[in-house]
Amino acid sequence: MTTAFAPTMTRRQMLKRVGAATASVTVVAAAPITARAAKQEVRYAMVIDTRRCSGCQACSVACKAEFEVPLGGVRSWVEHIEVGKFPNVERRMLPRLCNQCSEPPCVEVCPTEPDKATFKREEDGIVVVDDSLCIGCAKCLEACPYDARFMNPFKGDPVKTKGNGVADKCDFCMHRISQGLQPSCVNTCQGKARIFGDLNDPTSAVAKLVEEFEPTVLLREKKTKPSVFYIGAEYLEAKKDPKADQYFRLDTHRNERSSKRWS
Amino acid sequence: MLNRRNFLKLGAAAATTTVAGGASLNAHAVKDLPDWGNKGFSPTTGKPRQAIPSACWQCVTRCANIGYVEDGRLVKIESNVNSIRTEGVMCAKGQGAVNHTYDPDRILYPMQRVGERGAGEWKRISWDEALDMIAARMKKNRDAGTPEKVAFHYGRMKASHSKTIGGFFKAYGTGSIGNHTALCEGGKWTAQELTWGGHYDNWDFDNTKFVLNFGSNVLETHTNHIPTAHRLLWAMAEKGVEMVTFDVRFSNTAAKSKEWVPVKSGTDGAVIAAMINVVMSEGLYKGDGEEFLKYTRVTEDVNADVPTKIAAIKAHVKDYTPDWAEKLSGVPASKITALARKFATTKPAVLVSYRGLVCHYNGNEGERLAQLLCAVTGQMDKPGTRMKAVGAGWKFPKIPKAKKVKKLDIFDGFPGQVAYPTHHVAEMVLPMIKDGRNGRPDMYVMYCWTPTYANGHVGEAIEILKDEKLMPFVVSVDPFYGDSTMYADLILPDTPFTERWTAEDMVDPAQIGEFYIRQPFTKPLGEARDFSDVVFDLAKRLGVDMGEAKSHEDFVRLACENTPGVKEAGGFEYMKKHGVWHDKNAIPQQQVYNRPVPESVYKAKGVALDEASGVYWKPASEEDTKKGYVATKGAYKKYVAQKMPHGVFSGFAPDKVNKSGYLELWSPLLKAKGFNPFPTWMPIPEHQKMGPDDLILTTFKHATQTHSRTMNCKYLAELYHTNPAWINPETAKARGIYDGDRIKVTSAIGEMVTKARVTEAIIPGVVAISHHCGHWAYGRYASGRRAPFTDEERGDRDFKFKWWTDNGVHPNWVIPNAPDPINGQQRWMDTVVKVTRV
């Protein structure tokens, strides 16, 4: 339902944007996520403990600056979701980024041959875009159920991409983690709400948190098997969300045009 | 271009340009990535970025930071992981500062007005011409014996900047120096000065067990924001510390609280008063409270014993019952009682308060009531409570003052308007100039100060600033073409803080004190110059003695070489390399008040006891002794110790006002000005007269913006650029207003049109409009208007991708300038308005 005070989007649209399951979808039991993929030695993952997140958006700016992401483009963003009825209001903070899916629908649709421009790295599970192969068709933007991608006009070969730029998104700060440095959004986070590491290493912080909390993932029913997990966001998979039925408002700077802007 | 397929094989490129000691901060990191910062790499080439330790200045918190430079260009700002204040984390604003340097509307050359004031017609001049012009005016006034007609008004000027720039004007002979503190937090400061001296309190979240918050949005914005906020988040997450937040609006701080208690605007003080009533009537003061009360003054008699004090407080708060407070505040009496008990019995607990409590007519009393509640529960100045704050104590070079320093009496409001304007009354400066009774400046220099945007009554401020009869010569020192800069006659291109030197000193929540410096990430662009260097040039032209230092960098160097501790660590070279230093053996400061003072000190030659106040002090003359401590001007500077019935103690040393060494909750100073000496509930006159469809306009700040100086940062403007008015559905419905509707907000001084954000996250009866937005200048990212002399994009490839056109509204057009009668704090939260659908 929409709230009585006419938000511009329908709640269903919003829920898609939030990445929440709609009320009719039953909760699918979590797969044993710590199991190793056949050849994958490392599975990089991020756990976001929303209980520790104040919605400050330091992560959004950290990511923006790290990559000089063009205005309108977004690799990392935070959704503020207001629900409930005065005075029993709640504001849920939901930091968002690419889910580095184990079954990435974006890779599926990438048309370049023989190598796909966007692919999942076997050695660590990061889904990346090879700027030199990307033809700027934006098919992956459509395929991503999480709206994690945008077209970056500053990158790629203008001829090959027909001036569209290349698809871009979070790559877990590969250039930092490869040097032993925490991702840009992680080291800045004032709540230490973002925890990064190797899920295949049972002694890592992320593995321990996943083990302990069985955290939520976004749109589990899409079977994408995300590598981004949320603690304290059970509402995302709840069958009933009475507060959200009373009133619902989603704020994010990621506007409608973000993902479509250059396609 | 990096090949993504074999990226990780790149391995560890030699990290030669990193800052030393990027140790792990993460408690639960076991076999995780070892480095938490102080190094950076290019995402396109993988090459290390040059890492330069410095300090933020986006807000007054001034966190230590690291700037990352690639090919001479500042590309990223992060926190400094070695800072004990920030512990390596940073807010959005601080990182957005990366945009200041390359703001395409930045002013790069001295500019002289050629058209009408405010018309935007300028010509570029040389620094020599600009400085000659200023020096000539200053000389003229000095020769005429009117140096006070040179008025210098700043918004933010701290630590070594304050010493050199402020020092220059005082050395020249003018004391006509204004600030902006009354618009910000001056009320909080004065209330603290009247009670326990000093003006900063620190909330010890590291050690607390419960947080009771009246009107602070500490997780989004605060005077010591990140150092405090992250500690609170960690305390809540790791120790399960609960916070209860009283606020009219459901801020992000309220959202992270265990409980949000909506309270009618301006009535927090009544709730606190009722909590004191509960503590006193239920005997919850017993033990810690009684012990602490020894060090407080709550009666006229400075020698009163604790039972007498308790009786006095009981009598004073007798009528402040929870039922009484419920009627005023809308907060159920049962909740007030329960929270009072919880605060009094959870040891230690911290009482937090800021602008939601103090930016009201009764703000001074609200804060004094907060101090009283802390005192009677003993939740004060010990670990886990509200503590007296500690900052770094630099040993700065001295700049000698002129023999005679004269000043225009225009900075403290109209005669009789404000009782103790210890941080001045910024909002009344332009009205005082218009009025003219205390004289007018011949030259008005604005430094990091935007009177038209930052004060209330914007329309009037613009009229005054434009009027050449009232303001003959206006100089703006600004890196950007701001909303007041546009009305100047002469613009000096200042550097943004990313290109400055400073020796910094802001409050350290660890109660130790952190020394840190700001150094330039890159060389100033164009001909921009830090004003703290420019004053050295002006001094030369005017024959003014600036002491030992030759430039501001030199001043910072000398501070590093002369300050004990920093000096031994390696002085300036150490600080340039590491950015921060603190004494690893220092013991966190607590309980400053109960140290016995030996006889050798209070019986020393020149020290006398002032019987009326119990203060041992050093009167300068017989005359002072006769007048007594309280009546002698500036006597607080001569304070030595406090005589109490149980001994002579260090006490709460006074600052700015002649209070005793007790924590003064019964204030002879306020009594002398006709106020109740006890912290007292004061109804807000405007709110008493409200009609049935009137609303209270309240203001707030958003996590990604500072008050008025960050909307030019594109990364921040993209996050927050418009500010629809928050209004509760019930309140909206009664006016036929629905979400997104255009609404008109009308106050006694004007009206404005904005959009409605109909939300459950606000109490009925108010309308909340944030600061930050609605600029009419400040460059293209902030207002859509370019600075008139900057038509190119200056290499900003983002320009064509700016996707928003709605820059929001500025509420100050309808908010009158209205100082708190005790301390002069601008009352941002008191304006009565009507709201209608357009």
Ligand code: SF4
């Ligand atoms: S930086 Fe951390 S606390 Fe701030 S919004 Fe991002 S995840 Fe939340």
Ligand code: SF4
């Ligand atoms: S991991 Fe790096 S790329 Fe991904 S959201 Fe965080 S900062 Fe952005």
Ligand code: SF4
């Ligand atoms: S809290 Fe203030 S000083 Fe610290 S990083 Fe943020 S804006 Fe800068």
